[in-house]
Amino acid sequence: MSIKGKEMSQQFDLIVIxxxxxxxIGAIRAAQLGMNVACIDEWKTADGKPAPGGTCTNVxxxxxxxxxxxxxxxxxxxxxxxxxxxxxxxxKMDVAKMIGRKDAVVKxxxxxxxxxxxxxxxxxxxxxxxxxxxxxxxxxxxxxxxKPETLTAKQIIVATGSSARALPGAPFDEEQILSNxxxxxxxxxxxxLGVIGSGVIGLELGSVWRRLGSEVTVLEALPTxxxxxxxxxxxxxxxxxxxxGLKIELGxxxxxxxxxxxxxxxxxxxxxxxxxxxxxxEAQTLEVDKLIVSIGRVPNTEGxxxxxxxxxxxxxxxxxxxxxxxxxxPGVWAVGDxxxxxxxAHKAEEEGVAVAERIAGQHGHVDFNLVPWVIYTxxxxxxxxxxxxxxxxxxxxxxxxxxxxxxxxxxxxxxxTTGMVKxxxxxxxxxxxxxxxxxxxxxxxxxxxxxxxxFRASSEDIARICHAHPSLSESTKEAALAVxxxxxxx
Ligand SMILES: Cc1cc2nc3c(=O)[nH]c(=O)nc-3n(C[C@H](O)[C@H](O)[C@H](O)COP(=O)(O)OP(=O)(O)OC[C@H]3O[C@@H](n4cnc5c(N)ncnc54)[C@H](O)[C@@H]3O)c2cc1C
Numbered sequence: 001m002s003i004k005g006k007e008m009s010q011q012f013d014l015i016v017i018x019x020x021x022x023x024x025i026g027a028i029r030a031a032q033l034g035m036n037v038a039c040i041d042e043w044k045t046a047d048g049k050p051a052p053g054g055t056c057t058n059v060x061x062x063x064x065x066x067x068x069x070x071x072x073x074x075x076x077x078x079x080x081x082x083x084x085x086x087x088x089x090x091x092k093m094d095v096a097k098m099i100g101r102k103d104a105v106v107k108x109x110x111x112x113x114x115x116x117x118x119x120x121x122x123x124x125x126x127x128x129x130x131x132x133x134x135x136x137x138x139x140x141x142x143x144x145x146x147k148p149e150t151l152t153a154k155q156i157i158v159a160t161g162s163s164a165r166a167l168p169g170a171p172f173d174e175e176q177i178l179s180n181x182x183x184x185x186x187x188x189x190x191x192x193l194g195v196i197g198s199g200v201i202g203l204e205l206g207s208v209w210r211r212l213g214s215e216v217t218v219l220e221a222l223p224t225x226x227x228x229x230x231x232x233x234x235x236x237x238x239x240x241x242x243x244x245g246l247k248i249e250l251g252x253x254x255x256x257x258x259x260x261x262x263x264x265x266x267x268x269x270x271x272x273x274x275x276x277x278x279x280x281x282e283a284q285t286l287e288v289d290k291l292i293v294s295i296g297r298v299p300n301t302e303g304x305x306x307x308x309x310x311x312x313x314x315x316x317x318x319x320x321x322x323x324x325x326x327x328x329x330p331g332v333w334a335v336g337d338x339x340x341x342x343x344x345a346h347k348a349e350e351e352g353v354a355v356a357e358r359i360a361g362q363h364g365h366v367d368f369n370l371v372p373w374v375i376y377t378x379x380x381x382x383x384x385x386x387x388x389x390x391x392x393x394x395x396x397x398x399x400x401x402x403x404x405x406x407x408x409x410x411x412x413x414x415x416x417t418t419g420m421v422k423x424x425x426x427x428x429x430x431x432x433x434x435x436x437x438x439x440x441x442x443x444x445x446x447x448x449x450x451x452x453x454x455f456r457a458s459s460e461d462i463a464r465i466c467h468a469h470p471s472l473s474e475s476t477k478e479a480a481l482a483v484x485x486x487x488x489x490x
Contacts, residue, residue: 001208010123011149012038012357014159015141017129017304019043020054021345022336023159024113024122026352031120032427033360037152038123040129040143042303045110046384050126053106054161055337056345059181062109064204066102067184068376072209076268077238083415092122093212095188102184125149130305131156138331139309155331157353158311158319160304162297162337167196170257176272176290177259180205183292189213190289194274198225198248200375202294207377216246217286219276221295228373230387230436232402232422237438240379240418251279257291314340324364325355333359347371370459372450374443379418380445385434385453388424397427401459401482403475405439410470416440421479423459430483441472448476459483 012035016027018397019041027039043051043058051058077088077415080151117124127145134140138154166172174182189212195202198220212217225248226234255275274286285295299318308311312320312328321327327334335357336348354364361486375381386464389400404420405411419439425432435449452462462480 002148007237009140009152010038012036012123012151012153014038014155014157015040015129015139016139016159017041018054018159018161018300018336018338018456019052019113019124020159020161020336020348021056021290022161022338022348022352023054024052024117024159024352027122027159028116028333029119029356030359031122033356033362034036035155035356036126037122038125038153038326039117040125040141041150041302042126042128042145044126048115051106051119052117052124052262052395053110055163055180056348057109057113058106059184061345063184064100064108064180064201064208064352066105067208067378068204069198070098070101071208074377075211080415082412085164093189093287095186097488099185099187103468120229121216125151126352128303130303130367131308131311134303134309134329156333157352157355158304158327158334158338159299159336159348160324160338161348162299162343164293165296165298167254167257167295170259170291170293172293173259174207178290178292179259180292180294183209183290186232187291191215192288192290193213193217194286194288194291196254196274196291197221197294199248199296200373202292203246203377205292205294205376210244210246213249217276217288218246218248219252219254219286220248220250221254221277224334224376225250226381228387230383230422230434231389233381233383233420233436234437235379237375237377237379237420240438241377244378249276249278253277261450297343301338303490314374323368324358325401331332342371342373344373367454370450370453374445374446376443379416380442381437381438382442383434383436384446384449385432386424387436388422388435391424391433397468398433399427399483400424400429401457401479401484403478403482405472405475407478408470408472408475410474411440411473413470414472421445423479423483425483427460430460432457432459432462432480434481435476436475439472439475445473445476448473478482 014037016023016039031037056252127143132140141151143149170316172179185276193214193216195206195218206216259271272291301317323341325333336350337343350366357364372384404423406417411417423435424434459480467477
């Protein structure tokens with residue numbers, strides 16, 4: 001597959017631009033399938049070291065889960081150990097140490113990817129990759145960075161990911177107005193914290209700092225809480241968040257955001273003031289020490305020089321692709337956050353693998369109906385497939401079964417009985433159409449539903465499978481049984 005007559009450039013079968021979960025996993029899979037692969041990524045640590053892994057590893061999935069775990073441990077020690085007869089005195093939170101631990105977890109992941117690149121003979125370039133021109137049925141790609149390079153390949157995967165969207169007129173300074181990046185490396189819990197946007201990222205990061213003592217107010221433009229989540233599950237989650245003291249305002253219009261010197265409660269002497277109107281149209285002001293803005297993410301295509309080769313972009317700046325991740329150009333593919341679909345690491349990974357397999361002449365496949373979603377708050381929220389409101393909208397006849405963790409022995413022993421498991425199955429065939437969960441460890445429980453749905457299982461199939469006792473997964477079995485109004489009542 002090499003391109004002849006290009007002595008100045010290094011030739012590869014495949015060049016992957018971006019080493020987030022879409023890019024690095026696609027690059028490794030392609031190398032395993034026998035291709036000579038280069039992967040270019042520009043991310044560097046604060047001290048200038050290459051840091052492959054993208055948003056997910058550096059400022060997304062991994063660091064947020066590290067901080068969620070640390071803050072949950074703290075909250076348990078502060079508020080729940082007493083129930084177990086454990087007295088803690090002199091409890092203190094060392095935020096710097098927590099952030100240091102998170103950084104170490106991130107580094108282990110960066111190093112793991114470098115190791116995998118080496119093991120699978122993927123050539124990694126740290127720098128910015130951009131299209132130069134089309135050549136001999138392939139493409140020339142420039143790497144700008146400490147060591148500029150020119151590479152060529154017949155196949156290109158664009159996996160450049162996404163970046164946080166700023167509020168108009170309020171750019172991120174990562175001091176007072178924070179994206180996910182700044183929100184994951186605060187030096188101390190702010191006394192008052194504002195969060196704009198109650199999506200996955202806003203709720204997770206808001207939860208971290210609330211557990212560590214911040215008074216958190218979340219402003220959400222949409223009139224419903226977690227609109228894409230099954231209504232019943234979202235309501236249950238909302239009750240739990242209200243109980244924890246997370247203030248959530250829906251149907252809000254955010255106006256001017258000012259960063260000034262005089263705030264009511266600031267530790268730093270600076271404060272952010274947000275003008276907003278509530279759902280009734282009444283003018284309000286929110287004054288906080290720090291403001292996290294989590295109102296969505298923008299695909300990263302600015303630095304790609306897409307025009308040089310005529311790569312078609314959409315209105316959001318996303319790379320336009322078909323269901324198989326093919327762009328408008330032969331041999332150019334795009335995966336992950338930079339294309340349509342949910343901005344989730346595992347969706348990016350699946351697309352990366354599928355594209356590598358397609359390039360190798362295999363039949364890579366991603367089932368977009370079976371991409372699970374998880375929100376790692378406490379309680380956790382997880383789901384796969386259709387929500388009840390979607391089934392109603394689509395006129396699908398369905399049966400529903402729910403089972404609360406309150407009635408689960410393992411949940412009682414854990415001391416965490418919030419939430420439930422809910423099954424939705426086709427009224428005629430009993431095929432599982434959606435599984436929705438809110439409660440302890442449901443990020444792990446949802447995998448059973450994914451497997452079942454991938455094999456097109458019925459709710460009765462799950463109800464007839466032996467589940468360990470006592471386990472949280474018994475709630476999954478009970479919810480499946482409840483679809484046909486049966487129960488074992490453990
Ligand atoms: C706070 C937070 C928490 C999250 N938690 C979860 C979670 O729990 N589970 C989940 O599934 N998803 C989560 N996500 C979403 C997840 O991080 C993304 O969906 C995922 O990282 C997308 O992968 P990707 O490979 O498409 O892009 P990215 O991970 O964004 O990686 C793209 C890489 O390409 C690099 N790049 C961009 N342009 C160029 C260029 N021209 N040249 C060279 N390199 C370039 C970028 O620097 C980056 O390293 C979270 C996101 C955030 C912000």
